[in-house]
């Protein structure tokens with residue numbers, strides 16, 4: 001009895017660890033419904049819709065799972081994920097990850113403070129450097145599910161940082177980071193990130 005239970009637990013554990021690997025070719029077809037807002041190649045042209053091109057598959061899957069579960073709250077994305085299976089999410093994630101991200105541009109003057117924060121944080125408020133997790137060129141870290149940020153629309157980045165700050169989007173690391181940011185620091189960081197590559 002006890003042995004069977006342990007065997008079952010090991011099996012559940014093993015299937016839990018073996019995350020379905022995405023198939024980018026299958027994902028391309030499944031992503032057709034996303035093109036209206038994110039564009040076919042994931043390089044959204046509209047600042048409120050995030051660019052997905054070049055984003056890590058692992059991070060995309062995590063976000064889609066959270067939208068579907070309602071733990072990341074967005075009415076549009078709740079609807080868009082309702083019918084997606086785990087395999088669909090992995091395939092779509094693999095497809096967008098395989099696309100090359102378009103490069104954005106930043107106003108150097110507006111981005112100056114953002115560059116300092118991104119690379120060195122703010123010692124006075126105890127704000128960590130963004131670079132520590134998101135990387136010097138904003139490429140993030142696929143294994144750790146740290147998203148790629150470089151080239152992202154500043155309007156989207158500003159909304160996310162404010163959502164993390166208010167707690168309406170939850171993530172232990174980013175809630176702590178955003179809580180230490182002023183509006184001016186959020187605006188400047190988002191401007192710098194838009195031009196980062």
Ligand code: HEC
Nearest residue numbers: 033034036037048049050060063064074076077080092159
């Ligand atoms: C009607 C417009 C619309 C459509 C269609 C749409 N999305 Fe989105 N998507 C959004 C918006 C708006 C957000 C940002 C939500 C927020 O502010 O948190 C978003 C966010 C996302 C994110 C989070 C990105 C990040 O960097 O955290 C992913 C992943 C995503 N969408 C994937 C998809 C996929 C896959 C589809 C198709 C199955 C899709 N979206 C269809 C509007 C749309």
Ligand code: HEC
Nearest residue numbers: 128129130132133145146147157160161171173174177189
């Ligand atoms: C300790 C690691 C860490 C540090 C330092 C950090 N981040 Fe993050 N960041 C994360 C993680 C993890 C996520 C993904 C959260 C999730 O899964 O929803 C994230 C997500 C984000 C997102 C959302 C991206 C998207 O596509 O929706 C933005 C924007 C962001 N970080 C900006 C920043 C900025 C700006 C700084 C510096 C002031 C910073 N981060 C510092 C770990 C970090």
